[in-house]
Amino acid sequence: MKVQCETVTDGAEPLKPWKFEISYDKLVIALGAKPTTFGIQGVEEHAIFLREVYHAQEIRRKLLLNLMLSDVPGVSEEEKSRLLHCVVVGGGPTGVEFSGELSDFIQRDVRQRYSHVKNYIHVTLIEANEILSSFDDRLRHYATKQLTKSGVRLVRGIVKDVKAQKIILNDGTEVPYGLLVWSTGVGPSPLVNSLPLAKAPGGRVGVDEWLRVPSVQDVYSIGDCSGFVESTGKPTLPALAQVAERQGKYLANLLNKIGKAGGGRANGAKEYKYEDPFVYKHLGSMATLGRYKALVDLRQSKEGKGLALAGFTSWFIWRSAYLTRVLSWRNRFYVAINWATTFVFGRDITRI
Template identity: 70%
Template sequence: MVFTPLLASTCVGTLEFRSVAEPVSRIQPTLSSSPNSYFFLASCTGIDTRRHEVYCEAAPNSGLPSEPYRFKVAYDKLVIAAGADPLTFNVKGVKPHAFFLREVGHAQEIRKKLLLNLMLSENPGLSEAEKKRLLHCVVVGGGPTGVEFSGELSDFIMRDVRRRHSHVKDYVRVTLIEANEILSSFDVRLRQYANNHLTKCGVRLVRGVVKEVQPRKIVLNDGSEVPYGLLVWSTGVGPSEFVRSLDLPRSAGGRIGVDEWLRVPSVEDVFALGDCAGFLEQTGRQVLPALAQVAEREGKYLAVLFSKIAKQNGGRASATGEVALGEPFVYKHRGSMASVGRYKALVDLRRSKDAKGLSLAGFVSWLIWRSAYLTRVVSWRNRFYVVVNWATTLVFGRDNSRIGGCS
C-alpha cells in the first residue's frame, strides 16, 4: 500500500520510496497469519454476482504453472475497493507522453526522467532552446497533488539543482497549467496565499486548457505551445477500465452506485467503497470526494456493519434478508491540507467548501501538515524512515544517488 500524501516528496528525493510504501501484511497482519484470511497478488478480471464468484489473473510473466495464471474465488460478501485511474479527458497524447503520479512506480519514473534531463542538458552542442525545453517541468492540474508536486520541484531546484547542477541551473523552470483556479476546494484566502507563494518560488502559473500533448510540446486551446522536458499530468481521477467493465448501477461520474449502507442495490451481497464508489442519485447524497479519509472511514464502517450482519447470522451469501443494518454511513469531512514548498503549507479545517471554520497558511501550517501525516504513516519503521529522510534532506540536501532504490 502506498501512502499517497507523501508520494510527491519521493519524486525529487526528499523522501525515499520505501518510506511511503507499506506491505499489506504489515498493515493487516491477519491477512498473512489467520487461517482463512488471504492476500492474493492478482488482478480481478470479472465478477459473477449471481454465482457469487470473482475471477482473477496473476501478473503476466510471473513464472506460475500456466500463462496467464487464472483462478476464481467464491464469496459470501464482496467489497469492491478498486480505486480509480487518472482522468485524461481523452486529450490526445497524454497517455504516451505524460507521467501520472498515483503509484510508487510513477514517482520512480518521474525522478529518473528529471535527473536524466538534468544530466543530458549538460551535453555539449545543445542549443539554448533545447536546454530550456529539456529542463522545463510542466505540471497539468492545480489540485493538491499538482500543487504539492510543483512545490517540491521548486524546492529541489532552488536548493539542490543550484548546488549540484550549477551549469544549467538558470534553464530549469516549473510551469503549472490549470483550467480554472488552483486548489479550488480550499478557502479563497488560502488559494491566494498558494498563488503568491508558488509565484515567489519561481513556479509559473498558467491559466489554460490543454488541447493536445505532443512528444516535445503541449498545445493549448488558445493555440499557444509549451515545450517541455518533463510533463506530469494530475487532473483528477475517474473510474478505471475494470470498474467500467462491471455491470453494476452507476452514480454520477460513472462510479459504482451505492446506497447509504454502501451496498450496491439490486445486486445481492455486493458493497463498494473509496474512489470507485459513489452514492446513487436517489439517495439524495453527493458523491464523496476521492480521498483517503473517505475510503478509510467507509472501510471501517463496513467492518462494523459486517460484524453486525454476522452476529445476526447473516454472514453467508444471500442471507441478509431480515438483518437490521443500523445507522447508515455518514461522512464528516475533517479538512484538507496541502504543502506548497519552502516549509509552507495550507490547512483548511472547514467541514465543507461553504462552511466557516479554521484555515491557516504558512510555516505553522507546514508543521501541522508534517506532524499530521507523520502520525498517519502506518508503521513505526516507516515513521522512522520519514523522519530520517526529512532530517538528512534538511542538513545535506536530497540524496538522488539511488534513484531506483525502492524496497
C-alpha cells in the same frame, strides 16, 4: 458467486497469466480510480501520471536523464531549455504539492549539484481555472504567491493536444517540455465502466446509505470507485483516502455485525435489519506548498466556521498529521529527527 481473476506479473520475464476463480459470500468492490485525460490526444503516450509508485520512479528517471542530456556537448540553448522545462498540468492539491516540492528540490539540490542548468531549469503549472479551487480565496491567493515566490510559473490555459516534445493550448500557444506530469483528477476505471451495476453520478459504482450495491445481494463498494446512487439524495464524496478509510472501517464493522447475527454466508443477510447508515464528516483539507509552507482548512465548507491557516504553522500541522498516519513508532522517530535537522541546519545531517 464467483470473481474471475487473472495473475499479472511485472519485470523482465513476466509469467504467463494464470486464470482462476474465487468464490465469495460477500464482495467488496474497492477498485480505486484511474487518472482522467478528458480524451486529450497524446496524454497517455507522453505524460506521466501522479498515481502509482512506478509513476514517481518514472518522473525521477526522466528528470535525471534530461539533466544528463542537457549537459551533452553541442546541445543547443533551445533544446537545453526544453529538456529542463518541467510542466505540470492540473492545479488541484496533488499538482500544486508536486510543483512546490519539485521547485524546492530544484532550488535546493539540483542547482547546487548541476550548476550548468541553473538558468534553464523551470517548473510551469498549467491550470484551466484557478488553482486549489476547493480552498477559499484567501488561502488560494497565499498559495499562488508562495508558488510564484518559489519559482513555479503559473499559467492559466486549457491543454488541447500533447505531442512528444510540446503541448498545445487552446489559444494555440505551444509549450515545449522535457518532463510532463499530468494531474487533472480521477475517474472510473475501464473495469468499473464495464460492470453491469447501478451507477452513481460520474460513473462510479452506485451504493446506498449502507454502501450496498442496490439490487445485488452481498455486494458492497467503497473508496474512489463508489458513490451514492441519486435516490439517496446524498452528494458524491471526494476521491480521498479519508473517505475510503472510514468507509472501510464502517463496512468491516457492518460485516462483523452481519456475521455475528448469522448472516455471513451468501444470501444469508436477507433478513438482516440494517440500522446505522454510513455518515461522512469531512475532517478538512491540507496541501503543502514546499519551503515549509502549507494550507490547512479544517472547516466543513469554504464558508463554514473553524480553523483555516496558511504558512509555517500549517506546514507543521500538515507534516505532523502525516507523520502520525504512517510508519512505526521507531520510524516516526527517525523521520522526526531527519525533519528537525533539515529544518534547523537547512539539510538532513542524519545522511552525512
